[in-house]
Structure formats: structure tokens, C-alpha cells
Amino acid sequence: MLDSVPPFTLVDVPGSVPLLGHLPGFKKRPLETMFGWWRQHGDALRFRLGPKTLHLFSHPDLAEEILVQQSDRFVKVYDPRRPVGLALVLGNGLVTSSGEVWKRHRRIIQPVFHRSRMAAMADRMAQVGEQRIAGWADREGQPVDIATEMMQLALEVISQTMFTTSMAQHIKHISRALRVSLKYAFDSFHNPLRLPSWVPTPRNREFRSVMQFMDGLIYGLLAERRRTGATHGDLLDLLLQARDEETGAGLSDQELRDEALTIFAAGHETTANALAWTWYLLATHPEAKARFHDELDRVLQGRTPTADDLQHLPYTRAIFDESLRLYPPAPAVQRKAATSTTVGGLPLPAGALVLVGTYNLHRHPAFWSNPDQFLPERWLNGERPASRYAYLPFGAGPRACVGIHFASVEGPLLLALIGRRYDLQLAQETVEPELMVTLRPKGGIRMMLQPRRVPVVSAL
Numbered sequence: 294m295l296d297s298v299p300p301f302t303l304v305d306v307p308g309s310v311p312l313l314g315h316l317p318g319f320k321k322r323p324l325e326t327m328f329g330w331w332r333q334h335g336d337a338l339r340f341r342l343g344p345k346t347l348h349l350f351s352h353p354d355l356a357e358e359i360l361v362q363q364s365d366r367f368v369k370v371y372d373p374r375r376p377v378g379l380a381l382v383l384g385n386g387l388v389t390s391s392g393e394v395w396k397r398h399r400r401i402i403q404p405v406f407h408r409s410r411m412a413a414m415a416d417r418m419a420q421v422g423e424q425r426i427a428g429w430a431d432r433e434g435q436p437v438d439i440a441t442e443m444m445q446l447a448l449e450v451i452s453q454t455m456f457t458t459s460m461a462q463h464i465k466h467i468s469r470a471l472r473v474s475l476k477y478a479f480d481s482f483h484n485p486l487r488l489p490s491w492v493p494t495p496r497n498r499e500f501r502s503v504m505q506f507m508d509g510l511i512y513g514l515l516a517e518r519r520r521t522g523a524t525h526g527d528l529l530d531l532l533l534q535a536r537d538e539e540t541g542a543g544l545s546d547q548e549l550r551d552e553a554l555t556i557f558a559a560g561h562e563t564t565a566n567a568l569a570w571t572w573y574l575l576a577t578h579p580e581a582k583a584r585f586h587d588e589l590d591r592v593l594q595g596r597t598p599t600a601d602d603l604q605h606l607p608y609t610r611a612i613f614d615e616s617l618r619l620y621p622p623a624p625a626v627q628r629k630a631a632t633s634t635t636v637g638g639l640p641l642p643a644g645a646l647v648l649v650g651t652y653n654l655h656r657h658p659a660f661w662s663n664p665d666q667f668l669p670e671r672w673l674n675g676e677r678p679a680s681r682y683a684y685l686p687f688g689a690g691p692r693a694c695v696g697i698h699f700a701s702v703e704g705p706l707l708l709a710l711i712g713r714r715y716d717l718q719l720a721q722e723t724v725e726p727e728l729m730v731t732l733r734p735k736g737g738i739r740m741m742l743q744p745r746r747v748p749v750v751s752a753l
């Protein structure tokens with residue numbers, strides 16, 4: 294077990310090469326590299342990617358200091374005047390913005406995610422889920438890429454719940470556009486040799502064309518809603534109706550675009566990856582899968598699940614929680630020190646780049662028993678890590694995920710909805726994780742759609 298008792302020592306990761314630093318190894322397998330460094334060198338590390346120096350912190354006390362206690366000092370890394378990384382795609386939306394803009398926009402958006410709205414959202418999620426799995430009927434007994442299926446399902450859920458519209462006919466284009474743009478964004482962050490996006494290289498042209506497509510889609514949605522004047526009480530309404538308290542001004546078209554695209558992307562990528570990893574874990578743990586199916590049969594008796602059912606499906610929820618622990622869709626959270634400060638007693642200069650290593654925290658042997666094993670039971674037995682900051686799938690502090698309640702309903706609900714009808718069996722040997730902003734299964738996951746005998750619904 295690692296020595297993880299404060300005070301902390303900042304260790305410089307060995308193996309830095311001139312100019313590039315640790316970039317060559319990191320670029321090939323960023324997640325495994327950071328995991329390996331942590332296992333070998335401890336909870337507080339410093340490494341270099343080209344000209345940038347980064348700090349990797351993988352201890353709950355350090356995570357709490359950065360994300361909660363010093364949240365005003367550790368800010369987002371994006372500058373709207375010089376966008377890099379995710380800001381190239383999402384602009385200055387809720388994930389990437391800071392300061393007053395972020396505060397004002399979070400106040401506008403937050404109400405759509407209020408707990409009281411979740412039962413209605415769950416009904417819509419279930420409708421979408423039923424529609425999509427109805428389309429699986431002619432593929433039963435065949436292998437499908439479950440990662441793509443989950444991406445398309447989650448995309449339709451977010452379109453229907455947040456924008457009251459269907460994106461079904463654009464789904465393939467949108468999936469490709471987001472894959473291309475997120476990969477571009479991720480590479481832009483750690484590639485010091487990248488040419489600016491206005492230079493007409495083939496890659497830049499591809500990026501610009503998928504962004505044009507996404508912009509067209511979002512501006513189309515906004516124009517349609519303005520034209521019809523219809524109100525649905527959804528996110529789009531809240532954004533369009535928002536007025537500045539002092540000036541009375543509404544959001545600009547650019548602001549509307551950035552917020553809508555942010556919810557669109559952040560609201561499905563993460564959940565879809567979490568669901569894909571969950572199917573993989575269930576397929577490789579037959580006892581857990583049998584218990585999952587038993588619970589669904591007993592509680593649902595073949596019915597479509599509702600939000601109310603979730604409280605009677607503790608094992609299904611535990612499976613989702615455990616999957617988020619082993620494969621957190623956001624495996625690291627990034628910040629920049631706005632001023633010089635200390636973390637865990639370690640001095641950091643102003644501008645220091647910091648990563649909170651969520652993936653590492655979730656497998657920290659000082660805080661989890663059998664950390665690398667899939668054990669949903671741990672969530673049932675009331676076992677909790679000694680620190681609440683050892684489990685951060687949704688982040689922590691003021692910038693924690695705005696969609697946490699939504700995702701906590703959507704994940705287990707869709708698992709139940711699919712698991713009651715299908716037994717998903719792995720149809721490939723191995724699955725590798727790939728870090729591309731979110732933690733994806735590399736190349737997807739081929740799984741057999743094996744129909745289950747659905748129990749007859751009781752007449753009583």
C-alpha cells in the first residue's frame with residue numbers, strides 16, 4: 294500500500310526528455326501513464342508536457358483543498374480570448390467559463406436540473422429508451438457496438454429532455470462530429486507542435502467542417518423555437534427567456550450557442566460512456582449480472598421502469614456507482630492556480646496547472662478495499678471510503694456537475710430498462726480504455742444482444 298499520510302512530498306516524475314518532457318509516453322497512453330506514475334511515485338507528482346508543467350494530485354485531502362476549500366484560487370484553465378482544449382468546441386459555456394459569466398449562467402441553467410423535475414424527465418428517458426431498443430429487434434442474437442448504441446441513446450435522451458426535439462435523423466453525423474471535435478480538442482491541449490486551427494491543414498479543415506455542422510444544428514434549434522414561440526419548460530426556454538437582472542438584456546446568440554452545445558455534449562458523452570463500461574463490467578462478472586437480472590425481474594415484473602422504481606432497485610444503483618468508480622467518465626479534473634498558493638503544504642506558483650486524479654483516487658488502496666475489483670456490494674453494505682473526496686465521479690465544490698441528479702436517474706433507469714429485456718454478452722476478447730476528454734472504451738465494445746424471457750406482468 295502507498296504511504297498516503299500527509300505531509301505530502303512533491304515528486305518529479307523521472308524520465309523527462311529535453312523539450313518534450315514526458316509527452317512521448319503520455320501521448321500514447323495518458324490514462325495508464327498517469328496511473329502508473331501514481332502507483333510508483335505517490336499522491337503528489339510533477340511532470341512536463343512540452344512547455345507545460347503539470348501537477349497530478351491523487352489524494353482526497355488534496356482534491357478537497359483544490360476543488361472545495363480553495364475553489365476561488367483554483368480556476369478553470371480556459372481563456373475565451375485564446376481558446377484551447379474543450380473551449381475550442383464548447384466556446385464559453387458552463388463547463389469552460391469562469392467568474393461572473395459562469396455564476397450568472399449557472400443560476401439560469403440550474404433550475405432545469407432540480408430534483409422535483411426528475412420524475413417527469415425519467416418518464417421521457419424511459420420513452421426514448423423503449424423507442425431505441427425497439428429498433429434492436431432485428432439485431433437480436435447479433436453483435437452490436439454497445440458504446441455506439443449507448444452514445445446514440447444518451448444523445449436522444451438529452452435532445453428530448455433538454456430541447457424537446459428529436460435528433461434521431463442526425464444521430465450518426467452528430468456522433469462523428471463530437472468524436473472528431475473532442476479528439477481535436479484533447480490533442481490541442483497537450484500537443485505543443487499543433488498549428489493554429491485557422492491554418493488549412495486537412496485535420497483543421499475537418500475540425501472546422503464538423504463544427505460548422507454542429508453550429509448549424511444548434512442555431513437551427515434556436516431559430517425554430519423563436520419562430521414558433523412554443524414553450525416547453527425545457528432548457529432551451531430557460532436560456533431564451535433569461536434576462537440580466539440589471540440591464541434586462543437576454544443572452545447573445547453566441548452565449549446561447551455555447552450553453553446549448555455544452556449541455557448537449559456534456560449531457561450525453563459522460564453518461565453514454567458510463568453505461569458502456571457498466572455493460573462491459575456486467576458481462577465480465579456473471580454473478581453480478583445474475584443478481585442484477587433477478588432484481589429487475591422481481592421489482593419490475595417486465596414493466597418499463599419509472600423514477601419511483603429506482604428506490605426499489607438498490608443493486609442496479611450500486612452497479613452504476615461501482616462502474617463510475619472503476620471507469621469515471623471524467624478521469625481527471627483540471628485547474629490552474631490563479632495566485633501562488635499551497636496545497637497539502639506544498640508551494641505552487643501562480644499559473645501552476647493542476648490535475649485532480651479522479652481515476653487514481655477511485656482506486657486508492659488507502660481508501661478502498663480490493664480497489665481494482667468490481668464489487669457493487671460495497672455500496673449496499675454501507676461501506677464508504679474514509680473520505681468523501683475519495684469518490685468524485687461528478688467532481689466537487691462549486692464547479693461540480695450540474696447534471697448529477699439527472700445522470701443518477703438516467704444511468705440506473707436505462708440499465709434497468711435494457712437489462713430487463715436483454716442479456717448483453719461480450720463478443721470480443723479485451724477492451725482497452727482510451728482517454729479522449731472522457732474515458733471511452735477504445736474502438737467500442739462488441740456485445741451480443743441476447744433477448745431474455747421477460748416475466749409476465751402480474752394482473753394484480
Ligand code: HEM
Nearest residue numbers: 387388559560563564622623686687688692694695696700
Ligand atoms: C455519468 C454522467 C456524468 C458524469 C460522470 C459527469 C461528470 C462531471 C464532472 C466530473 C464535472 C466537473 C468538472 C470540473 O470540475 O472541471 C462535470 C461538470 C459538468 N457537467 Fe457533468 N457529468 C455527467 C453527466 C452530466 C449531465 C447529464 C449533464 C447535463 C445534462 C452534465 C453537465 C455538466 C455541466 C454543464 C458541467 C459544468 C458545471 C459547472 O462548471 O458549473 N453532466 N460533470
